[in-house]
Amino acid sequence: xxxxxxxxxxxxxxxxxxxxxxxxxxxxxxxxxxxxxxxxxxxxxxxxxxxxxxxxxxxxxxxxxxxxxxxxxxxxxxxxxxxxxxxxxxxxxxxxxxxxxxxxxxxxxxxxxxxxxxxxxxxxxxxxxxxxxxxxxxxxxxxxxxxxxxxxxxxxxxxxxxxxxxxxxxxxxxxxxxxxxxxxxxxxxxxxxxxxxxxxxxxxxxxxxxxxxxxxxxxxxxxxxxxxxxxxxx
Amino acid sequence: xxxxxxxxxxxxxxxxxxxxxxxxxxxxxxxxxxxxxxxxxxxxxxxxxxxxxxxxxxxxxxxxxxxxxxxxxxxxxxxxxxxxxxxxxxxxxxxxxxxxxxxxxxxxxxxxxxxxxxxxxxxxxxxxxxxxxxxxxxxxxxxxxxxxxxxxxxxxxxxxxxxxxxxxxxxxxxxxxxxxxxxxxxxxxxxxxxxxxxxxxxxxxxxxxxxxxxxxxxxxxxxxxxxxxxxxxxxxxxxxxxxxxxxxxxxxxxxxxxxxxxxxxxxxxxxxxxxxxxxxxxxxxxxxxxxxxxxxxxxxxxxxxxxxxxxxxxxxxxxxxxxxxxxxxxxxxxxxxxxxxxxxxxxxxxxxxxxxxxxxxxxxxxxxxxxxxxxxxxxxxxxxxxxxxxxxxxxxxxxxxxxxxxxxxxxxxxxxxxxxxxxxxxxxxxxxxxxxxxxxxxxxxxxxxxxxxxxxxxxxxxxxxxxxxxxxxxxxxxxxxxxxxxxxxxxxxxxxxxxxxxxxxxxxxxxxxxxxxxxxxxxxxxxxxxxxxxxxxxxxxxxxxxxxxxxxxxxxxxxxxxxxxxx
Numbered sequence: 174x175x176x177x178x179x180x181x182x183x184x185x186x187x188x189x190x191x192x193x194x195x196x197x198x199x200x201x202x203x204x205x206x207x208x209x210x211x212x213x214x215x216x217x218x219x220x221x222x223x224x225x226x227x228x229x230x231x232x233x234x235x236x237x238x239x240x241x242x243x244x245x246x247x248x249x250x251x252x253x254x255x256x257x258x259x260x261x262x263x264x265x266x267x268x269x270x271x272x273x274x275x276x277x278x279x280x281x282x283x284x285x286x287x288x289x290x291x292x293x294x295x296x297x298x299x300x301x302x303x304x305x306x307x308x309x310x311x312x313x314x315x316x317x318x319x320x321x322x323x324x325x326x327x328x329x330x331x332x333x334x335x336x337x338x339x340x341x342x343x344x345x346x347x348x349x350x351x352x353x354x355x356x357x358x359x360x361x362x363x364x365x366x367x368x369x370x371x372x373x374x375x376x377x378x379x380x381x382x383x384x385x386x387x388x389x390x391x392x393x394x395x396x397x398x399x400x401x402x403x404x405x406x407x
Numbered sequence: 408x409x410x411x412x413x414x415x416x417x418x419x420x421x422x423x424x425x426x427x428x429x430x431x432x433x434x435x436x437x438x439x440x441x442x443x444x445x446x447x448x449x450x451x452x453x454x455x456x457x458x459x460x461x462x463x464x465x466x467x468x469x470x471x472x473x474x475x476x477x478x479x480x481x482x483x484x485x486x487x488x489x490x491x492x493x494x495x496x497x498x499x500x501x502x503x504x505x506x507x508x509x510x511x512x513x514x515x516x517x518x519x520x521x522x523x524x525x526x527x528x529x530x531x532x533x534x535x536x537x538x539x540x541x542x543x544x545x546x547x548x549x550x551x552x553x554x555x556x557x558x559x560x561x562x563x564x565x566x567x568x569x570x571x572x573x574x575x576x577x578x579x580x581x582x583x584x585x586x587x588x589x590x591x592x593x594x595x596x597x598x599x600x601x602x603x604x605x606x607x608x609x610x611x612x613x614x615x616x617x618x619x620x621x622x623x624x625x626x627x628x629x630x631x632x633x634x635x636x637x638x639x640x641x642x643x644x645x646x647x648x649x650x651x652x653x654x655x656x657x658x659x660x661x662x663x664x665x666x667x668x669x670x671x672x673x674x675x676x677x678x679x680x681x682x683x684x685x686x687x688x689x690x691x692x693x694x695x696x697x698x699x700x701x702x703x704x705x706x707x708x709x710x711x712x713x714x715x716x717x718x719x720x721x722x723x724x725x726x727x728x729x730x731x732x733x734x735x736x737x738x739x740x741x742x743x744x745x746x747x748x749x750x751x752x753x754x755x756x757x758x759x760x761x762x763x764x765x766x767x768x769x770x771x772x773x774x775x776x777x778x779x780x781x782x783x784x785x786x787x788x789x790x791x792x793x794x795x796x797x798x799x800x801x802x803x804x805x806x807x808x809x810x811x812x813x814x815x816x817x818x819x820x821x822x823x824x825x826x827x828x829x830x831x832x833x834x835x836x837x838x839x840x841x842x843x844x845x846x847x848x849x850x851x852x853x854x855x856x857x858x859x860x861x862x863x864x865x866x867x868x869x870x871x872x873x874x875x876x877x878x879x880x881x882x883x884x885x886x887x888x889x890x891x892x893x894x895x896x897x898x899x900x901x902x903x904x905x906x907x908x909x910x911x912x913x914x915x916x917x918x919x920x921x922x923x924x925x926x927x928x929x930x931x932x933x934x935x936x937x938x939x940x941x942x943x944x945x946x947x948x949x950x951x952x953x954x955x956x957x958x959x960x961x962x963x964x965x966x967x968x969x970x971x972x973x974x
Contacts (some may be wrong), residue, residue, distance in 0.1 A: 259957060
């Protein structure tokens with residue numbers, strides 16, 4: 174009885190509650206929208222700031238100004254036609270290895286691990302190394318055959334720079350017919366210095382002085398080869 | 408007398424009468440109450456519905472309408488890469504309300520004169536005593552100055568922000584962009600041409616994109632200004648144009664003007680020599696005459712021979728050459744050495760009517776078709792007889808704007824098709840204008856090697872830019888001073904096209920009254936003063952425009968080289 178009499182009150186309060194709920198949702202939506210609008214306004218404000226700063230930077234770094242700075246200080250210029258490449262093949266052509274042939278260095282390096290000869294070859298043109306120069310002189314000294322026979326070791330105590338000149342003289346001109354005595358002399362010295370005979374005969378027929386003077390295939394003493402290598406590297 | 412007396416009618420009983428009246432009154436009151444209630448309920452319902460509507464769809468009290476996007480007060484103008492050329496910013500302005508000043512006026516005048524020395528202390532004091540309402544002390548003031556003025560602390564000084572048109576690149580492309588007047592509306596150039604679009608709230612959010620390329624413009628302006636100063640010329644003009652679309656990539660007129668301070672611009676600076684000025688551009692016209700002759704069939708090829716004596720009598724006049732041949736010469740040689748005598752004969756064969764028709768189709772007899780409001784009308788001979796046909800053939804007697812000349816070269820080397828020149832970037836918003844054919848594609852192709860020959864071996868050698876296959880034609884015209892041709896003052900021009908094996912860009916430069924220098928050996932002809940400008944400009948802009956230099960490519964020179972006698 175009592176519940177039935179309050180029926181309308183319940184209905185009214187339920188409707189009021191639902192209306193309030195709807196209103197709260199609407200209020201929430203409105204506040205969210207307001208916040209969103211605030212963010213949008215902030216974005217626009219920031220955009221305006223960015224625009225202002227961009228304009229300022231653009232004005233300060235205007236092209237006329239950059240050109241002026243370039244003329245006064247930087248001196249940059251447009252690339253010339255030869256500095257612009259069309260494709261990768263043109264680029265590859267730029268780094269093409271140098272075709273110049275270097276005979277000496279690789280030969281010396283190759284000869285480094287070769288077995289040491291009994292005696293160093295008299296091939297060094299370095300005036301600082303006296304013993305080698307002496308040997309060299311003994312091996313290739315171009316002397317009259319008679320004198321060479323009489324004195325088997327005439328250059329035991331020569332001046333250091335004397336043999337060098339003689340060697341050059343001996344190698345410089347082609348000598349189609351070496352004297353017999355000299356050949357025999359060379360055969361005798363070949364015992365001491367490996368393939369010296371071959372070197373001498375080849376020097377006799379080969380024209381260029383450098384190639385003939387230094388036998389590229391002959392092994393060198395370790396200390397000489399390192400010395401030469403260092404000089405080459407310098 | 409016959410009227411019934413009261414005593415004769417039986418009166419209604421009093422009780423019954425009262426009951427009837429009460430009912431009537433009651434029902435009326437009910438009706439009125441009901442009406443009032445309905446009105447009240449209606450008002451309440453309306454208010455409730457309005458509240459619900461506002462809650463659901465309305466804006467809140469703090470809402471700012473129209474802030475969802477940044478719309479400037481006036482639209483931006485940008486170059487073809489989107490770099491700003493004109494913008495509206497909020498600038499500071501310093502104003503003075505003399506009637507609101509409360510401090511010592513003499514002291515205030517002293518401080519103002521220290522901060523803004525453009526007026527003297529006495530001027531400021533006179534302003535303060537004038538009794539007027541308002542003075543602008545400085546518009547577009549620097550922030551430091553605004554801060555300093557603010558620190559004076561005088562309520563009579565007002566510091567306001569007002570929209571200001573700023574051109575960040577100052578005088579770069581100033582004649583194309585133009586400037587605005589004090590009301591913020593366009594006064595010249597693109598600002599005037601697109602004023603409606605720039606100021607309409609619906610469209611001003613989108614910037615107007617010009618076809619100008621800022622870097623190309625800078626290169627052209629710098630090289631041209633350099634030459635103008637070097638040769639002490641009165642003025643200069645230059646145009647760089649895309650052959651295929653008619654887009655103007657750079658256009659300048661010197662002396663330059665600063666659109667940020669339009670009040671200080673002199674009329675000479677404001678004058679747009681590239682579009683408004685019309686000049687007799689001399690021999691740069693010769694390729695058109697030759698192309699007309701090839702199209703008309705009067706010239707069959709570069710090997711056709713003409714008699715080129717030292718002077719040619721024609722219709723009562725005598726035509727001279729700067730480098731007379733004194734023998735028979737081929738068409739290739741006529742072009743290479745820019746022979747007036749040879750070209751006059753070619754023009755004579757074309758004839759007046761055909762020449763006029765071709766010039767009309769090329770747009771040389773009307774104002775240049777471009778969006779800018781500053782456009783000059785070409786000057787043509789009043790009586791156009793056979794002799795005038797000859798002189799027009801080698802570029803005398805007809806005056807056109809440098810932009811028109813560029814347009815003519817673009818037409819000639821775009822396969823013979825004319826597209827109207829434009830300062831707007833061609834793209835989806837601004838499609839390519841419909842072209843019309845002027846010359847045949849074959850003529851256009853054959854002109855390539857002829858113009859390349861001029862730069863390789865002829866008068867335009869100084870215009871060569873190695874690797875970029877420049878072709879072109881020099882033009883030296885005597886300046887008309889007081890109605891007579893001056894014998895000493897020239898207008899020199901060069902129209903160049905590159906790369907000539909597949910033409911893409913036209914460069915036209917012009918110097919007004921250049922002087923000779925020691926390195927030009929006393930000459931003031933185009934080959935000495937403007938041709939190097941073209942060479943330097945192309946060397947700078949070609950890599951930017953994507954033209955790859957190639958030392959091994961050339962147009963088909965075998966068509967012309969056999970007809971050139973090696974001297």
